[in-house]
Amino acid sequence: MEIPVYRDILEENDLKAKANSDLFKKFSILTINLMASPGAGKTALLERTIEELSPSMRMAVIEGDLATNLDQERIRKHGVPAVQINTGSGCHLRADMVSEALEEIPLAGLDMLFIENVGNLICPAEFRLGEDLRVILASVPEGEEKPLKYPVMFREADAVVLNKIDLLPYVPFNREAFLCNLYSIAPKVPLFSLSCRTGEGLPAWIEWLKLQRGLIRRA
Amino acid sequence: MEIPVYRDILEENDLKAKANSDLFKKFSILTINLMASPGAGKTALLERTIEELSPSMRMAVIEGDLATNLDQERIRKHGVPAVQINTGSGCHLRADMVSEALEEIPLAGLDMLFIENVGNLICPAEFRLGEDLRVILASVPEGEEKPLKYPVMFREADAVVLNKIDLLPYVPFNREAFLCNLYSIAPKVPLFSLSCRTGEGLPAWIEWLKLQRGLIRRA
Numbered sequence: 001m002e003i004p005v006y007r008d009i010l011e012e013n014d015l016k017a018k019a020n021s022d023l024f025k026k027f028s029i030l031t032i033n034l035m036a037s038p039g040a041g042k043t044a045l046l047e048r049t050i051e052e053l054s055p056s057m058r059m060a061v062i063e064g065d066l067a068t069n070l071d072q073e074r075i076r077k078h079g080v081p082a083v084q085i086n087t088g089s090g091c092h093l094r095a096d097m098v099s100e101a102l103e104e105i106p107l108a109g110l111d112m113l114f115i116e117n118v119g120n121l122i123c124p125a126e127f128r129l130g131e132d133l134r135v136i137l138a139s140v141p142e143g144e145e146k147p148l149k150y151p152v153m154f155r156e157a158d159a160v161v162l163n164k165i166d167l168l169p170y171v172p173f174n175r176e177a178f179l180c181n182l183y184s185i186a187p188k189v190p191l192f193s194l195s196c197r198t199g200e201g202l203p204a205w206i207e208w209l210k211l212q213r214g215l216i217r218r219a
Numbered sequence: 220m221e222i223p224v225y226r227d228i229l230e231e232n233d234l235k236a237k238a239n240s241d242l243f244k245k246f247s248i249l250t251i252n253l254m255a256s257p258g259a260g261k262t263a264l265l266e267r268t269i270e271e272l273s274p275s276m277r278m279a280v281i282e283g284d285l286a287t288n289l290d291q292e293r294i295r296k297h298g299v300p301a302v303q304i305n306t307g308s309g310c311h312l313r314a315d316m317v318s319e320a321l322e323e324i325p326l327a328g329l330d331m332l333f334i335e336n337v338g339n340l341i342c343p344a345e346f347r348l349g350e351d352l353r354v355i356l357a358s359v360p361e362g363e364e365k366p367l368k369y370p371v372m373f374r375e376a377d378a379v380v381l382n383k384i385d386l387l388p389y390v391p392f393n394r395e396a397f398l399c400n401l402y403s404i405a406p407k408v409p410l411f412s413l414s415c416r417t418g419e420g421l422p423a424w425i426e427w428l429k430l431q432r433g434l435i436r437r438a
Protein backbone atom coordinates (compact mmCIF):
# COMPACT_ATOMS: atom_id res chain seq x y z
CA MET A 1 0.00 0.00 0.00
CA GLU A 2 1.84 3.08 -1.18
CA ILE A 3 -0.21 5.58 0.74
CA PRO A 4 1.12 8.51 2.80
CA VAL A 5 -0.17 7.14 6.11
CA TYR A 6 1.77 3.92 5.47
CA ARG A 7 4.95 5.91 4.79
CA ASP A 8 4.37 7.74 8.08
CA ILE A 9 4.00 4.44 9.90
CA LEU A 10 7.29 3.20 8.44
CA GLU A 11 9.09 6.43 9.35
CA GLU A 12 7.76 6.35 12.89
CA ASN A 13 8.83 2.72 13.14
CA ASP A 14 12.34 3.54 11.92
CA LEU A 15 12.70 6.16 14.67
CA LYS A 16 11.73 3.65 17.35
CA ALA A 17 13.99 1.03 15.79
CA LYS A 18 16.88 3.50 16.08
CA ALA A 19 16.13 3.94 19.80
CA ASN A 20 16.14 0.15 20.27
CA SER A 21 19.39 -0.10 18.35
CA ASP A 22 21.01 2.56 20.56
CA LEU A 23 19.98 0.55 23.62
CA PHE A 24 21.44 -2.68 22.20
CA LYS A 25 24.70 -0.87 21.39
CA LYS A 26 24.89 0.61 24.89
CA PHE A 27 24.73 -2.88 26.39
CA SER A 28 26.83 -4.53 23.61
CA ILE A 29 24.03 -6.98 22.80
CA LEU A 30 24.00 -8.80 19.46
CA THR A 31 20.39 -8.69 18.29
CA ILE A 32 18.98 -10.95 15.62
CA ASN A 33 15.63 -10.58 13.87
CA LEU A 34 14.64 -14.11 12.82
CA MET A 35 12.08 -14.24 10.03
CA ALA A 36 10.44 -17.14 8.16
CA SER A 37 7.26 -18.70 6.86
CA PRO A 38 4.97 -20.34 9.42
CA GLY A 39 6.39 -23.69 10.47
CA ALA A 40 9.88 -23.31 8.97
CA GLY A 41 11.37 -24.05 12.41
CA LYS A 42 12.21 -20.66 13.92
CA THR A 43 11.59 -21.74 17.51
CA ALA A 44 13.38 -25.07 16.92
CA LEU A 45 16.43 -23.17 15.66
CA LEU A 46 16.39 -20.96 18.75
CA GLU A 47 16.07 -23.99 21.05
CA ARG A 48 19.05 -25.68 19.38
CA THR A 49 21.07 -22.46 19.44
CA ILE A 50 20.37 -21.93 23.14
CA GLU A 51 21.41 -25.53 23.90
CA GLU A 52 24.70 -25.01 22.05
CA LEU A 53 25.55 -21.57 23.43
CA SER A 54 24.44 -21.93 27.07
CA PRO A 55 25.80 -21.12 29.54
CA SER A 56 28.79 -19.34 27.98
CA MET A 57 26.51 -16.85 26.22
CA ARG A 58 23.71 -15.13 28.08
CA MET A 59 20.66 -14.96 25.85
CA ALA A 60 17.06 -13.75 25.81
CA VAL A 61 14.22 -14.18 23.32
CA ILE A 62 11.29 -12.04 22.22
CA GLU A 63 8.56 -14.16 20.60
CA GLY A 64 6.09 -12.73 18.09
CA ASP A 65 2.85 -14.54 17.26
CA LEU A 66 -0.70 -13.59 16.41
CA ALA A 67 -1.89 -15.73 19.31
CA THR A 68 -0.74 -18.22 21.99
CA ASN A 69 2.25 -18.36 24.36
CA LEU A 70 3.40 -21.72 22.98
CA ASP A 71 6.78 -20.49 21.75
CA GLN A 72 7.55 -18.57 24.92
CA GLU A 73 6.92 -21.75 26.92
CA ARG A 74 9.25 -23.75 24.66
CA ILE A 75 12.07 -21.23 25.13
CA ARG A 76 11.60 -20.86 28.89
CA LYS A 77 12.08 -24.61 29.32
CA HIS A 78 15.70 -23.97 28.31
CA GLY A 79 16.18 -21.55 31.19
CA VAL A 80 16.30 -18.44 29.03
CA PRO A 81 14.14 -15.33 29.56
CA ALA A 82 11.42 -15.11 26.94
CA VAL A 83 8.77 -12.45 26.41
CA GLN A 84 5.74 -13.20 24.23
CA ILE A 85 4.18 -10.53 22.03
CA ASN A 86 0.72 -11.34 20.64
CA THR A 87 -0.14 -9.20 17.66
CA GLY A 88 -3.82 -10.23 17.28
CA SER A 89 -4.26 -9.93 13.52
CA GLY A 90 -0.98 -8.02 13.07
CA CYS A 91 1.25 -9.59 10.43
CA HIS A 92 4.65 -8.40 11.71
CA LEU A 93 6.41 -7.05 14.78
CA ARG A 94 6.96 -3.30 15.08
CA ALA A 95 9.83 -1.57 16.85
CA ASP A 96 7.52 -0.17 19.55
CA MET A 97 6.31 -3.69 20.43
CA VAL A 98 9.93 -4.76 20.87
CA SER A 99 10.66 -1.65 22.92
CA GLU A 100 7.82 -2.52 25.28
CA ALA A 101 8.95 -6.15 25.56
CA LEU A 102 12.47 -4.99 26.44
CA GLU A 103 11.12 -3.57 29.69
CA GLU A 104 10.66 -7.16 30.89
CA ILE A 105 14.20 -8.29 30.01
CA PRO A 106 17.27 -7.49 32.16
CA LEU A 107 19.67 -6.14 29.53
CA ALA A 108 22.82 -5.77 31.64
CA GLY A 109 25.13 -8.70 30.97
CA LEU A 110 23.12 -10.02 28.05
CA ASP A 111 25.18 -11.25 25.07
CA MET A 112 22.51 -12.03 22.50
CA LEU A 113 18.87 -11.18 21.97
CA PHE A 114 16.83 -13.15 19.45
CA ILE A 115 13.60 -11.67 18.15
CA GLU A 116 11.42 -14.33 16.54
CA ASN A 117 9.16 -12.44 14.18
CA VAL A 118 5.59 -13.43 13.22
CA GLY A 119 5.58 -16.31 10.72
CA ASN A 120 5.36 -14.39 7.46
CA LEU A 121 7.76 -14.21 4.52
CA ILE A 122 6.56 -10.79 3.35
CA CYS A 123 5.47 -8.08 5.78
CA PRO A 124 8.21 -8.23 8.46
CA ALA A 125 10.78 -7.21 5.81
CA GLU A 126 9.71 -3.58 5.90
CA PHE A 127 9.74 -3.09 9.65
CA ARG A 128 13.15 -2.69 11.25
CA LEU A 129 13.22 -3.52 14.95
CA GLY A 130 16.66 -2.14 15.81
CA GLU A 131 18.38 -5.48 15.14
CA ASP A 132 22.01 -5.93 14.12
CA LEU A 133 21.28 -8.83 11.81
CA ARG A 134 18.33 -10.18 9.87
CA VAL A 135 18.32 -13.93 9.50
CA ILE A 136 15.87 -15.60 7.11
CA LEU A 137 15.00 -19.21 7.78
CA ALA A 138 13.83 -21.30 4.84
CA SER A 139 12.99 -25.00 5.03
CA VAL A 140 13.37 -27.84 2.57
CA PRO A 141 9.66 -28.78 2.30
CA GLU A 142 8.83 -25.22 1.20
CA GLY A 143 10.60 -25.83 -2.11
CA GLU A 144 13.60 -24.35 -3.86
CA GLU A 145 11.89 -21.39 -5.51
CA LYS A 146 11.13 -19.36 -2.37
CA PRO A 147 13.94 -16.77 -2.83
CA LEU A 148 12.54 -15.94 -6.28
CA LYS A 149 8.96 -15.68 -5.07
CA TYR A 150 9.74 -13.67 -1.92
CA PRO A 151 12.66 -11.52 -3.09
CA VAL A 152 11.92 -8.54 -0.83
CA MET A 153 12.77 -10.50 2.28
CA PHE A 154 15.69 -12.56 0.93
CA ARG A 155 17.33 -9.46 -0.57
CA GLU A 156 17.66 -7.90 2.89
CA ALA A 157 19.00 -10.97 4.67
CA ASP A 158 22.33 -10.89 6.53
CA ALA A 159 22.25 -14.67 6.64
CA VAL A 160 20.00 -17.46 5.37
CA VAL A 161 19.44 -20.73 7.21
CA LEU A 162 18.04 -23.68 5.26
CA ASN A 163 16.40 -25.98 7.82
CA LYS A 164 15.02 -29.55 7.65
CA ILE A 165 17.77 -30.95 5.42
CA ASP A 166 16.97 -34.34 7.03
CA LEU A 167 13.89 -34.34 4.77
CA LEU A 168 15.90 -34.08 1.53
CA PRO A 169 15.48 -37.82 0.72
CA TYR A 170 11.69 -37.55 1.03
CA VAL A 171 10.74 -34.37 -0.84
CA PRO A 172 11.37 -33.06 -4.34
CA PHE A 173 13.93 -30.36 -3.48
CA ASN A 174 16.76 -29.45 -5.85
CA ARG A 175 19.60 -28.09 -3.70
CA GLU A 176 21.53 -26.64 -6.65
CA ALA A 177 18.42 -24.84 -7.87
CA PHE A 178 17.88 -23.40 -4.38
CA LEU A 179 21.44 -22.06 -4.35
CA CYS A 180 21.06 -20.53 -7.81
CA ASN A 181 17.74 -18.95 -6.85
CA LEU A 182 19.12 -17.59 -3.58
CA TYR A 183 22.31 -16.13 -5.05
CA SER A 184 20.40 -14.54 -7.93
CA ILE A 185 18.55 -12.50 -5.29
CA ALA A 186 21.25 -12.15 -2.60
CA PRO A 187 24.64 -12.81 -4.23
CA LYS A 188 26.79 -12.56 -1.09
CA VAL A 189 24.60 -13.87 1.71
CA PRO A 190 26.04 -16.58 4.00
CA LEU A 191 23.99 -19.79 3.87
CA PHE A 192 23.78 -22.40 6.63
CA SER A 193 22.16 -25.70 5.66
CA LEU A 194 21.16 -27.67 8.73
CA SER A 195 18.63 -29.83 10.49
CA CYS A 196 17.35 -28.73 13.88
CA ARG A 197 16.04 -32.27 14.28
CA THR A 198 19.29 -34.21 13.75
CA GLY A 199 21.78 -31.44 14.54
CA GLU A 200 23.53 -31.84 11.20
CA GLY A 201 25.05 -28.56 10.02
CA LEU A 202 24.49 -26.72 13.32
CA PRO A 203 28.19 -26.12 14.21
CA ALA A 204 28.81 -23.67 11.33
CA TRP A 205 25.75 -21.62 12.33
CA ILE A 206 26.87 -21.56 15.96
CA GLU A 207 30.42 -20.51 15.05
CA TRP A 208 29.08 -17.74 12.82
CA LEU A 209 26.92 -16.45 15.67
CA LYS A 210 29.89 -16.40 18.04
CA LEU A 211 31.91 -14.52 15.45
CA GLN A 212 29.15 -11.95 15.03
CA ARG A 213 28.97 -11.55 18.80
CA GLY A 214 32.71 -10.92 18.88
CA LEU A 215 32.41 -8.19 16.26
CA ILE A 216 29.79 -6.42 18.37
CA ARG A 217 31.93 -6.60 21.49
CA ARG A 218 34.90 -5.04 19.75
CA ALA A 219 32.89 -2.27 18.13
CA MET B 220 -3.46 -1.44 11.81
CA GLU B 221 -6.76 -0.13 13.08
CA ILE B 222 -6.64 3.19 11.30
CA PRO B 223 -9.46 4.83 9.34
CA VAL B 224 -7.66 4.66 5.99
CA TYR B 225 -7.28 0.89 6.43
CA ARG B 226 -10.99 0.55 7.15
CA ASP B 227 -11.68 2.51 3.94
CA ILE B 228 -9.42 0.17 1.98
CA LEU B 229 -11.30 -2.85 3.34
CA GLU B 230 -14.69 -1.31 2.55
CA GLU B 231 -13.63 -0.43 -0.98
CA ASN B 232 -12.32 -3.96 -1.41
CA ASP B 233 -15.60 -5.45 -0.20
CA LEU B 234 -17.49 -3.47 -2.84
CA LYS B 235 -15.26 -4.77 -5.60
CA ALA B 236 -15.47 -8.30 -4.20
CA LYS B 237 -19.26 -8.05 -4.41
CA ALA B 238 -18.99 -7.08 -8.10
CA ASN B 239 -16.74 -10.09 -8.74
CA SER B 240 -19.15 -12.32 -6.88
CA ASP B 241 -22.07 -11.08 -8.99
CA LEU B 242 -20.10 -11.93 -12.12
CA PHE B 243 -19.32 -15.45 -10.86
CA LYS B 244 -22.99 -16.00 -10.03
CA LYS B 245 -24.07 -14.78 -13.45
CA PHE B 246 -21.88 -17.41 -15.10
CA SER B 247 -22.53 -20.11 -12.44
CA ILE B 248 -18.81 -20.42 -11.68
CA LEU B 249 -17.66 -22.00 -8.42
CA THR B 250 -14.82 -19.80 -7.19
CA ILE B 251 -12.29 -20.87 -4.60
CA ASN B 252 -9.80 -18.65 -2.79
CA LEU B 253 -6.89 -20.93 -1.88
CA MET B 254 -4.72 -19.62 0.94
CA ALA B 255 -1.66 -21.03 2.70
CA SER B 256 1.86 -20.43 3.97
CA PRO B 257 4.63 -20.26 1.38
CA GLY B 258 5.50 -23.75 0.18
CA ALA B 259 2.48 -25.58 1.62
CA GLY B 260 1.68 -26.94 -1.84
CA LYS B 261 -1.04 -24.66 -3.24
CA THR B 262 0.06 -25.01 -6.86
CA ALA B 263 0.62 -28.74 -6.45
CA LEU B 264 -2.95 -29.12 -5.14
CA LEU B 265 -4.29 -27.19 -8.14
CA GLU B 266 -2.25 -29.32 -10.55
CA ARG B 267 -3.60 -32.53 -8.99
CA THR B 268 -7.13 -31.16 -8.94
CA ILE B 269 -6.95 -30.17 -12.60
CA GLU B 270 -5.65 -33.63 -13.54
CA GLU B 271 -8.56 -35.27 -11.72
CA LEU B 272 -11.32 -32.98 -12.96
CA SER B 273 -10.27 -32.44 -16.58
CA PRO B 274 -11.88 -32.50 -19.05
CA SER B 275 -15.32 -32.94 -17.45
CA MET B 276 -14.94 -29.66 -15.57
CA ARG B 277 -13.75 -26.51 -17.30
CA MET B 278 -11.37 -24.66 -15.01
CA ALA B 279 -9.22 -21.53 -14.87
CA VAL B 280 -6.67 -20.28 -12.37
CA ILE B 281 -5.57 -16.86 -11.13
CA GLU B 282 -2.10 -17.00 -9.58
CA GLY B 283 -0.94 -14.47 -6.98
CA ASP B 284 2.76 -14.02 -6.18
CA LEU B 285 5.05 -11.16 -5.24
CA ALA B 286 7.24 -12.06 -8.20
CA THR B 287 7.76 -14.63 -11.03
CA ASN B 288 5.42 -16.42 -13.43
CA LEU B 289 6.52 -19.85 -12.22
CA ASP B 290 3.11 -20.94 -10.99
CA GLN B 291 1.29 -19.71 -14.08
CA GLU B 292 3.66 -21.81 -16.20
CA ARG B 293 3.02 -24.89 -14.07
CA ILE B 294 -0.74 -24.55 -14.46
CA ARG B 295 -0.65 -23.82 -18.20
CA LYS B 296 1.20 -27.09 -18.80
CA HIS B 297 -2.06 -28.80 -17.81
CA GLY B 298 -3.94 -27.01 -20.60
CA VAL B 299 -5.86 -24.70 -18.29
CA PRO B 300 -6.01 -20.89 -18.66
CA ALA B 301 -3.91 -19.19 -15.98
CA VAL B 302 -3.37 -15.50 -15.30
CA GLN B 303 -0.47 -14.38 -13.11
CA ILE B 304 -0.77 -11.40 -10.77
CA ASN B 305 2.51 -10.04 -9.39
CA THR B 306 1.94 -7.93 -6.28
CA GLY B 307 5.51 -6.58 -5.92
CA SER B 308 5.74 -6.24 -2.14
CA GLY B 309 1.98 -6.68 -1.65
CA CYS B 310 1.18 -9.38 0.89
CA HIS B 311 -2.28 -10.43 -0.39
CA LEU B 312 -4.55 -10.25 -3.41
CA ARG B 313 -7.24 -7.59 -3.55
CA ALA B 314 -10.60 -7.83 -5.30
CA ASP B 315 -9.63 -5.21 -7.91
CA MET B 316 -6.56 -7.27 -8.92
CA VAL B 317 -8.83 -10.27 -9.45
CA SER B 318 -11.31 -8.15 -11.38
CA GLU B 319 -8.55 -7.05 -13.75
CA ALA B 320 -7.26 -10.61 -14.19
CA LEU B 321 -10.80 -11.75 -15.06
CA GLU B 322 -10.62 -9.67 -18.25
CA GLU B 323 -8.12 -12.21 -19.57
CA ILE B 324 -10.27 -15.27 -18.79
CA PRO B 325 -13.22 -16.38 -20.95
CA LEU B 326 -15.93 -16.86 -18.31
CA ALA B 327 -18.68 -18.35 -20.45
CA GLY B 328 -18.78 -22.11 -19.95
CA LEU B 329 -16.33 -22.08 -17.04
CA ASP B 330 -17.20 -24.43 -14.16
CA MET B 331 -14.57 -23.56 -11.57
CA LEU B 332 -12.16 -20.72 -10.95
CA PHE B 333 -9.31 -21.18 -8.50
CA ILE B 334 -7.58 -18.12 -7.08
CA GLU B 335 -4.22 -19.01 -5.56
CA ASN B 336 -3.50 -16.24 -3.10
CA VAL B 337 -0.06 -14.93 -2.12
CA GLY B 338 1.72 -17.34 0.25
CA ASN B 339 0.80 -15.82 3.59
CA LEU B 340 -1.20 -17.24 6.49
CA ILE B 341 -2.26 -13.83 7.83
CA CYS B 342 -3.03 -10.91 5.53
CA PRO B 343 -5.19 -12.56 2.81
CA ALA B 344 -7.82 -13.40 5.46
CA GLU B 345 -9.15 -9.85 5.55
CA PHE B 346 -9.51 -9.30 1.82
CA ARG B 347 -12.52 -10.96 0.18
CA LEU B 348 -12.13 -11.50 -3.54
CA GLY B 349 -15.72 -12.43 -4.41
CA GLU B 350 -15.07 -16.14 -3.88
CA ASP B 351 -17.69 -18.73 -2.95
CA LEU B 352 -15.35 -20.73 -0.75
CA ARG B 353 -12.16 -20.10 1.18
CA VAL B 354 -9.90 -23.11 1.39
CA ILE B 355 -6.92 -23.09 3.74
CA LEU B 356 -4.06 -25.44 2.93
CA ALA B 357 -1.83 -26.54 5.79
CA SER B 358 1.05 -28.98 5.46
CA VAL B 359 2.48 -31.58 7.78
CA PRO B 360 6.02 -30.11 8.06
CA GLU B 361 4.56 -26.83 9.33
CA GLY B 362 3.57 -28.51 12.58
CA GLU B 363 0.31 -29.20 14.35
CA GLU B 364 -0.06 -25.87 16.16
CA LYS B 365 -0.72 -23.66 13.11
CA PRO B 366 -4.52 -23.29 13.64
CA LEU B 367 -3.83 -21.94 17.14
CA LYS B 368 -1.15 -19.52 16.00
CA TYR B 369 -3.03 -18.25 12.93
CA PRO B 370 -6.63 -18.33 14.14
CA VAL B 371 -7.85 -15.41 12.03
CA MET B 372 -7.40 -17.37 8.82
CA PHE B 373 -8.50 -20.81 10.05
CA ARG B 374 -11.64 -19.38 11.65
CA GLU B 375 -12.89 -18.19 8.24
CA ALA B 376 -12.14 -21.38 6.33
CA ASP B 377 -14.88 -23.21 4.42
CA ALA B 378 -12.56 -26.20 4.16
CA VAL B 379 -9.08 -27.12 5.35
CA VAL B 380 -6.70 -29.33 3.37
CA LEU B 381 -3.79 -30.94 5.22
CA ASN B 382 -1.13 -31.68 2.58
CA LYS B 383 2.10 -33.72 2.62
CA ILE B 384 0.78 -36.58 4.74
CA ASP B 385 3.42 -38.74 3.00
CA LEU B 386 5.93 -36.99 5.31
CA LEU B 387 4.19 -38.13 8.52
CA PRO B 388 6.79 -40.89 9.17
CA TYR B 389 9.66 -38.40 8.95
CA VAL B 390 8.55 -35.36 10.95
CA PRO B 391 7.30 -34.85 14.50
CA PHE B 392 3.62 -34.17 13.71
CA ASN B 393 0.86 -35.25 16.07
CA ARG B 394 -2.23 -35.77 13.93
CA GLU B 395 -4.60 -35.89 16.93
CA ALA B 396 -3.18 -32.64 18.26
CA PHE B 397 -3.68 -31.00 14.85
CA LEU B 398 -7.33 -32.07 14.83
CA CYS B 399 -7.88 -30.77 18.35
CA ASN B 400 -6.19 -27.48 17.50
CA LEU B 401 -8.15 -27.08 14.29
CA TYR B 402 -11.55 -27.88 15.78
CA SER B 403 -10.95 -25.59 18.75
CA ILE B 404 -10.73 -22.75 16.21
CA ALA B 405 -13.14 -23.96 13.50
CA PRO B 406 -15.43 -26.59 15.06
CA LYS B 407 -17.34 -27.54 11.93
CA VAL B 408 -14.86 -27.18 9.10
CA PRO B 409 -14.42 -30.09 6.66
CA LEU B 410 -10.85 -31.44 6.70
CA PHE B 411 -9.16 -33.29 3.81
CA SER B 412 -5.87 -35.01 4.66
CA LEU B 413 -3.95 -35.85 1.52
CA SER B 414 -0.65 -35.99 -0.28
CA CYS B 415 -0.34 -34.20 -3.61
CA ARG B 416 2.83 -36.23 -4.15
CA THR B 417 1.39 -39.73 -3.75
CA GLY B 418 -2.27 -38.97 -4.46
CA GLU B 419 -3.39 -40.50 -1.15
CA GLY B 420 -6.54 -38.83 0.13
CA LEU B 421 -7.24 -36.88 -3.06
CA PRO B 422 -10.57 -38.59 -3.98
CA ALA B 423 -12.49 -37.12 -1.02
CA TRP B 424 -11.29 -33.61 -1.87
CA ILE B 425 -12.27 -34.07 -5.52
CA GLU B 426 -15.72 -35.39 -4.62
CA TRP B 427 -16.27 -32.47 -2.24
CA LEU B 428 -15.36 -30.02 -5.01
CA LYS B 429 -17.81 -31.68 -7.42
CA LEU B 430 -20.52 -31.48 -4.79
CA GLN B 431 -19.82 -27.79 -4.21
CA ARG B 432 -19.97 -27.20 -7.97
CA GLY B 433 -23.34 -28.93 -8.08
CA LEU B 434 -24.70 -26.69 -5.33
CA ILE B 435 -23.69 -23.60 -7.33
CA ARG B 436 -25.32 -24.90 -10.50
CA ARG B 437 -28.63 -25.52 -8.76
CA ALA B 438 -28.67 -22.13 -7.04
